[in-house]
Amino acid sequence: MSTPPAFKRLPRAVREQQMLDAAVRVFSARGYHAASMDEIAEQAGISKPMVYAYLGTKEDLFIACLRREALRLIEAVTAAVGGAGDTADTDRPDEQLWRGLRAFFGFVGAHRDGWTVLYRQARGQPPFAGEVAELRARMAEAVAVLLGRAVAAAGRRVSEVDLDVMAYALVGASESLADWLTDHPDEDPERAATRMMNIAWLGADQLLRGATWHPAP
Amino acid sequence: MSTPPAFKRLPRAVREQQMLDAAVRVFSARGYHAASMDEIAEQAGISKPMVYAYLGTKEDLFIACLRREALRLIEAVTAAVGGAGDTADTDRPDEQLWRGLRAFFGFVGAHRDGWTVLYRQARGQPPFAGEVAELRARMAEAVAVLLGRAVAAAGRRVSEVDLDVMAYALVGASESLADWLTDHPDEDPERAATRMMNIAWLGADQLLRGATWHPAP
Amino acid sequence: MSTPPAFKRLPRAVREQQMLDAAVRVFSARGYHAASMDEIAEQAGISKPMVYAYLGTKEDLFIACLRREALRLIEAVTAAVGGAGDTADTDRPDEQLWRGLRAFFGFVGAHRDGWTVLYRQARGQPPFAGEVAELRARMAEAVAVLLGRAVAAAGRRVSEVDLDVMAYALVGASESLADWLTDHPDEDPERAATRMMNIAWLGADQLLRGATWHPAP
Amino acid sequence: MSTPPAFKRLPRAVREQQMLDAAVRVFSARGYHAASMDEIAEQAGISKPMVYAYLGTKEDLFIACLRREALRLIEAVTAAVGGAGDTADTDRPDEQLWRGLRAFFGFVGAHRDGWTVLYRQARGQPPFAGEVAELRARMAEAVAVLLGRAVAAAGRRVSEVDLDVMAYALVGASESLADWLTDHPDEDPERAATRMMNIAWLGADQLLRGATWHPAP
DNA sequence: AATGAATGAGGTTTCATTCAT
DNA sequence: TATGAATGAAACCTCATTCAT
Numbered sequence: 001m002s003t004p005p006a007f008k009r010l011p012r013a014v015r016e017q018q019m020l021d022a023a024v025r026v027f028s029a030r031g032y033h034a035a036s037m038d039e040i041a042e043q044a045g046i047s048k049p050m051v052y053a054y055l056g057t058k059e060d061l062f063i064a065c066l067r068r069e070a071l072r073l074i075e076a077v078t079a080a081v082g083g084a085g086d087t088a089d090t091d092r093p094d095e096q097l098w099r100g101l102r103a104f105f106g107f108v109g110a111h112r113d114g115w116t117v118l119y120r121q122a123r124g125q126p127p128f129a130g131e132v133a134e135l136r137a138r139m140a141e142a143v144a145v146l147l148g149r150a151v152a153a154a155g156r157r158v159s160e161v162d163l164d165v166m167a168y169a170l171v172g173a174s175e176s177l178a179d180w181l182t183d184h185p186d187e188d189p190e191r192a193a194t195r196m197m198n199i200a201w202l203g204a205d206q207l208l209r210g211a212t213w214h215p216a217p
Numbered sequence: 218m219s220t221p222p223a224f225k226r227l228p229r230a231v232r233e234q235q236m237l238d239a240a241v242r243v244f245s246a247r248g249y250h251a252a253s254m255d256e257i258a259e260q261a262g263i264s265k266p267m268v269y270a271y272l273g274t275k276e277d278l279f280i281a282c283l284r285r286e287a288l289r290l291i292e293a294v295t296a297a298v299g300g301a302g303d304t305a306d307t308d309r310p311d312e313q314l315w316r317g318l319r320a321f322f323g324f325v326g327a328h329r330d331g332w333t334v335l336y337r338q339a340r341g342q343p344p345f346a347g348e349v350a351e352l353r354a355r356m357a358e359a360v361a362v363l364l365g366r367a368v369a370a371a372g373r374r375v376s377e378v379d380l381d382v383m384a385y386a387l388v389g390a391s392e393s394l395a396d397w398l399t400d401h402p403d404e405d406p407e408r409a410a411t412r413m414m415n416i417a418w419l420g421a422d423q424l425l426r427g428a429t430w431h432p433a434p
Numbered sequence: 435m436s437t438p439p440a441f442k443r444l445p446r447a448v449r450e451q452q453m454l455d456a457a458v459r460v461f462s463a464r465g466y467h468a469a470s471m472d473e474i475a476e477q478a479g480i481s482k483p484m485v486y487a488y489l490g491t492k493e494d495l496f497i498a499c500l501r502r503e504a505l506r507l508i509e510a511v512t513a514a515v516g517g518a519g520d521t522a523d524t525d526r527p528d529e530q531l532w533r534g535l536r537a538f539f540g541f542v543g544a545h546r547d548g549w550t551v552l553y554r555q556a557r558g559q560p561p562f563a564g565e566v567a568e569l570r571a572r573m574a575e576a577v578a579v580l581l582g583r584a585v586a587a588a589g590r591r592v593s594e595v596d597l598d599v600m601a602y603a604l605v606g607a608s609e610s611l612a613d614w615l616t617d618h619p620d621e622d623p624e625r626a627a628t629r630m631m632n633i634a635w636l637g638a639d640q641l642l643r644g645a646t647w648h649p650a651p
Numbered sequence: 652m653s654t655p656p657a658f659k660r661l662p663r664a665v666r667e668q669q670m671l672d673a674a675v676r677v678f679s680a681r682g683y684h685a686a687s688m689d690e691i692a693e694q695a696g697i698s699k700p701m702v703y704a705y706l707g708t709k710e711d712l713f714i715a716c717l718r719r720e721a722l723r724l725i726e727a728v729t730a731a732v733g734g735a736g737d738t739a740d741t742d743r744p745d746e747q748l749w750r751g752l753r754a755f756f757g758f759v760g761a762h763r764d765g766w767t768v769l770y771r772q773a774r775g776q777p778p779f780a781g782e783v784a785e786l787r788a789r790m791a792e793a794v795a796v797l798l799g800r801a802v803a804a805a806g807r808r809v810s811e812v813d814l815d816v817m818a819y820a821l822v823g824a825s826e827s828l829a830d831w832l833t834d835h836p837d838e839d840p841e842r843a844a845t846r847m848m849n850i851a852w853l854g855a856d857q858l859l860r861g862a863t864w865h866p867a868p
Numbered sequence: 869a870a871t872g873a874a875t876g877a878g879g880t881t882t883c884a885t886t887c888a889t
Numbered sequence: 890t891a892t893g894a895a896t897g898a899a900a901c902c903t904c905a906t907t908c909a910t
Contacts, residue, residue, distance in 0.1 A: 464777070465775070465776055465777045466684075466775075467683075467684040467776075468777070526867075528864070529866070529867060532866055554774050554775040554780075555775035555776070556775070557771050557774065557775060558682070558683075558771045558772035558773070558774060558775040558776065559682055559684075559772070559775065560681070560682045560685065563771075567834075596846070598831075599828065599831065599843075599846050599850075600850055602827045602828060602830075602831045603824035603825075603827055603828055603846075603847065603850050603851075604824070605827055606823045606824045606825070606826055606827020606828065606830075607819075607820035607821070607823045607824040607827070608820075608823070609823055609827070610819045610820055610822055610823020610824070610826070611816065611819060611820055611823065613819075613823075614815075614816065614819045617784075626816075628864075628865070628866065629813070629816050629820075630820065631864050631866075632854075632858060632863055632864050633816075633817055633820050633854050633855070633858065634820075634854065635854075635864045636853070636854045636857035636858060636862055636863075636864060637849075637850045637851065637852075637853045637854025637855070637857065638850070638854070639857075640853035640854065640856075640857060641849060641850065641853060645853055646849055646853075647745070647749075647845075647848050647849050647852045647853060648845070649746070649749055649845065649848075650743075650746060
């Protein structure tokens, strides 16, 4: 017992969510391998066979957790970026990026021991790396698009690869700050977003203006 | 008998290195949990009890691997940053940072499936997270110091926290690019370093000059 | 969906046959233990509880399959042996035996992956051995009776045990040829029956005439 | 210390035999599926992991049992058939066949709950059918060769297929009698062999002489 | 009548780890 | 020193079987 008593014979959809909740909790707390299906089932207030029946193998289950959380994150960010805004103002790329970051840090801050932890684990465990790589790629791609739009707006040209690299750097920096945020529970996600913007945007802005840095000859 | 054919009765130090080599190989290939002490011992050409006698438990062994590789990385970076240079020119913070990044990407590029993989794994596995966090902290601290020096040189003041955040962002971005580099074997590590500088330094530079970005009110 | 549309609310007898069909199919394909009640139910286009309600436990179900198929076999053979014939000619023991064999091989050939497979399995699995032994005994007994009649017709005497042994040998040889037939789908069951007769009857005939073989002293 | 208490640390070869002994015992008594690795290990006086280390998976273990027993049987029969004899007398095909049968029934009688039971089980269980089929084929082939030699000695010709069929029939009949023997513990294996010869040889002999049986037209 | 939901029980397998030689 | 032999413990997974709707 963990979730509300929620006694017996619930419809499948409900049970699945309960299981996923429990799984996220346990995976986060113990790590993928140390987590046992027994504990997950117990936490979900159900017997193991049901877990297998509904969500499949332990690996499947972890992936399901990962996907659910990733989806939520992506939805949050997407909504924030493309969201309500249709005034000229809200369409400025920097504003869009900022809204995205704010949503991102907000989400991470709100799921301090769910998403971030799963994500960290998945990156290292061979069977899940692919899943994560895909997610990262989607994020980076979205960022790259934003940056590209900004570039175009500034009337300049930057190679695809360069945009990609910048996007990955930005994603990495954000992840890093997300971790930092996870470890500093008192910090305000919104401030973190602003900080990130200050670093990222000013640099990007410079680049877009054609400034470059080169090692001394 | 000077250079032993590596047969038997090797001095302890040598054996330990062989074991660590094998362990790094196996941990990288299989992941911490999927790796078996059996395979590690076999790869090291030695029996399991020896592994336990010399390096202790599996967890100990992984940590030993992690430490050895981390040490190598840190040494490489440290040497590059503080290294030979004592002309005024080499002391410029940006040059130092760049040399550090170059060393970092060089190392990562040269240990594509050793360091990076261990590192990724360690981040997720609960028992090793601390070890990694410590390492990251050291890196970030070093970067923060560099940035701080640059700030001072520019005659400005930035709060500790801000420096920290910037440092973490930079470290994260670098890690992210390191991954990207690992996945793009044809890319030149040196170019990656330069790219990173272009993003990081220009932003940092702006910040140091007092420029800031703020969301539209 | 597997058997005909098999919609809803069928009379019990029909449902049972559908289940048995499915069960025979699955048991044959997977083997008793590897077969799962889930798959059987699915193949029968019905839910598991119905299977339990109608045919009982898994063991019961297997026995039911076995019995149904055995019954069919016995009916086919019996009909062929004792069947229509009442002319003097058809009453000759050899002709009777031959008709029986022909029916036997015909049945086996026509149920290549039903009967034979079940039968083979049942022989090995402890809980079903008895069932099979009984069936074999009935077959052997029938054969023994036939042989006995032939003996009597020849005006000779053979001990009960000897008749029994001959009958079991004949049954075994037939089973063996049945397997051989199952593995040689191009062979004609009728020819197999004739072959069997050539081996069996000539030997039996000799025996009945009092010929015997003895090891060299 | 005269009779080593057989306690601990036995060499691998010894332990393997102990395990196989135990496995044969348990598989025979319970049947493949009902047998548990736990019980086998316990019977062998060793812990489960050793069984897995030495003999592999449960399936492997069963096959190992099967092979060991089959090898013993084949060796016994082969030795008896081709064995010592080189006088003209012992070379007569019928004598050879008889010696083979005697060895066969002798072996079966002596391993009443080892070989026969394993064999029966293996025939039905899908994963082992192949192994058994191969063994049967070897037996049948050997018999066919013997029959062929007898045919040649009689100056006649019989098609390959016919020899094969006869051989399979003979093997099947022998198996059947072996079962019968297993169920009649008081019967003498040697008499069973003679009985089998009386049936088989007289029939074969007739066939070799050109006699045939045909259904009435 | 019919089924989705649910579970107790047990089996195979794999490890990290340690004796005893 | 070095290792073959040995094991306790636990994890994953599957299944036959039954409620409650």
